[in-house]
Amino acid sequence: MSASGTPIGTSSGKPRILTGDTPTGSLHLGHWVGSVRRRVEIQPSHECYFLLANMHAFTTRTEDSASIRADTIEIVRDYLAMGIDPQQSAIVLQSEVPAIAELTFLFAMLLPFNRVMRNPTLKTEIELKGMGDKFAFGFPLYAVGQTADILAFRAVSVPVGEDQVPHLELTREVARRFNQVFCGVPTDIEDHEHEQHGGVFPVPVADVGRVGRLMGTDGKNKMSKSLNNAIAIADSAKDVQKKVNKIFTGRQSPTEPGDTSNALFQFVECFIPDAARVAELKDRYARGDNIGDGHIKAEVAEAINALLAPMRERRAQFEGPGSDQRIIDIIMDGTRRANRLCEETLLMAKAAAGLKFWPRQLQLG
Numbered sequence: 301m302s303a304s305g306t307p308i309g310t311s312s313g314k315p316r317i318l319t320g321d322t323p324t325g326s327l328h329l330g331h332w333v334g335s336v337r338r339r340v341e342i343q344p345s346h347e348c349y350f351l352l353a354n355m356h357a358f359t360t361r362t363e364d365s366a367s368i369r370a371d372t373i374e375i376v377r378d379y380l381a382m383g384i385d386p387q388q389s390a391i392v393l394q395s396e397v398p399a400i401a402e403l404t405f406l407f408a409m410l411l412p413f414n415r416v417m418r419n420p421t422l423k424t425e426i427e428l429k430g431m432g433d434k435f436a437f438g439f440p441l442y443a444v445g446q447t448a449d450i451l452a453f454r455a456v457s458v459p460v461g462e463d464q465v466p467h468l469e470l471t472r473e474v475a476r477r478f479n480q481v482f483c484g485v486p487t488d489i490e491d492h493e494h495e496q497h498g499g500v501f502p503v504p505v506a507d508v509g510r511v512g513r514l515m516g517t518d519g520k521n522k523m524s525k526s527l528n529n530a531i532a533i534a535d536s537a538k539d540v541q542k543k544v545n546k547i548f549t550g551r552q553s554p555t556e557p558g559d560t561s562n563a564l565f566q567f568v569e570c571f572i573p574d575a576a577r578v579a580e581l582k583d584r585y586a587r588g589d590n591i592g593d594g595h596i597k598a599e600v601a602e603a604i605n606a607l608l609a610p611m612r613e614r615r616a617q618f619e620g621p622g623s624d625q626r627i628i629d630i631i632m633d634g635t636r637r638a639n640r641l642c643e644e645t646l647l648m649a650k651a652a653a654g655l656k657f658w659p660r661q662l663q664l665g
């Protein structure tokens with residue numbers, strides 16, 4: 301409860317959402333269409349928290365802490381460039397929200413170890429990164445940590461890309477289990493009624509973006525910085541042109557009927573705003589009506605550059621000397637706001653789990 305007695309989250313009268321990113325370097329168009337665009341759309345009508353999951357970066361880059369730190373700051377530049385407004389939305393540094401770490405330990409008790417290891421997102425990551433059985437104990441623990449990221453904020457909805465859906469399933473299981481085991485919520489209660497029946501945690505839903513998975517410029521794999529097939533938010537207009545020109549389709553000539561489910565047409569649909577033009581391009585391409593890939597690529601590059609131009613301008617305001625500190629000030633403010641809420645959640649959870657022995661007053665930030 302806040303000082304006035306209303307629960308913090310509902311005092312704004314807006315539904316509360318949380319989502320986040322593991323800092324891995326600069327953000328790209330896949331992040332924009334998969335998640336960030338949606339965040340920018342909903343930030344006026346929702347109480348938004350955007351988490352910089354810097355602890356998660358340690359699962360695979362433990363020996364690289366200096367670049368994790370730099371990436372954490374860099375990602376905020378991209379957030380601000382894309383239109384996340386720190387006045388409206390809180391940008392939060394995970395490693396400075398102690399309630400998340402404490403809840404992770406407690407939640408780890410509610411999940412069978414084998415259930416965590418069955419998470420397909422973890423399995424794919426282990427395979428893709430060739431981790432074998434050499435991964436750190438903290439690697440699967442991050443999936444439990446992600447349930448705490450979400451539940452610490454008692455978020456009702458989590459805007460994410462498709463690949464995060466298994467993490468949301470795990471989160472929903474933790475919320476249900478916690479509410480059943482510690483708050484006496486009966487097992488036959490519908491997900492959306494858990495809080496009404498005394499549960500500490502809402503059972504959150506995944507809000508998957510219209511395009512869950514944007515292809516990379518290789519035309520084969522999901523766009524990803526590490527696969528070298530990404531168009532970064534911070535790329536110059538020239539770079540965008542070059543990269544779009546590389547998009548692989550395998551089509552030979554302008555009169556060959558083209559496959560409009562290829563990567564190039566995913567770009568057409570995502571980035572050319574004029575629906576009538578998109579329909580026309582699709583029709584001519586499918587019929588092989590004398591329309592070359594090069595022509596379409598030029599239009600796509602132009603559309604992407606029109607999208608990125610205002611982003612480049614906003615980004616420029618957060619570059620140069622002193623800008624790192626300004627960014628740190630922004631995330632310090634967001635983290636303070638987060639800690640007020642997450643400490644409240646933690647107290648509720650500890651009380652429910654019989655862990656409240658005396659009042660706690662942590663001085664944070």
Ligand code: TRP
Nearest residue numbers: 318319320321322353446449450
């Ligand atoms: N695992 C997410 C990713 O790699 C980042 C993340 C961390 C996250 N905590 C979160 C996403 C909580 C949504 C909610 O992209």
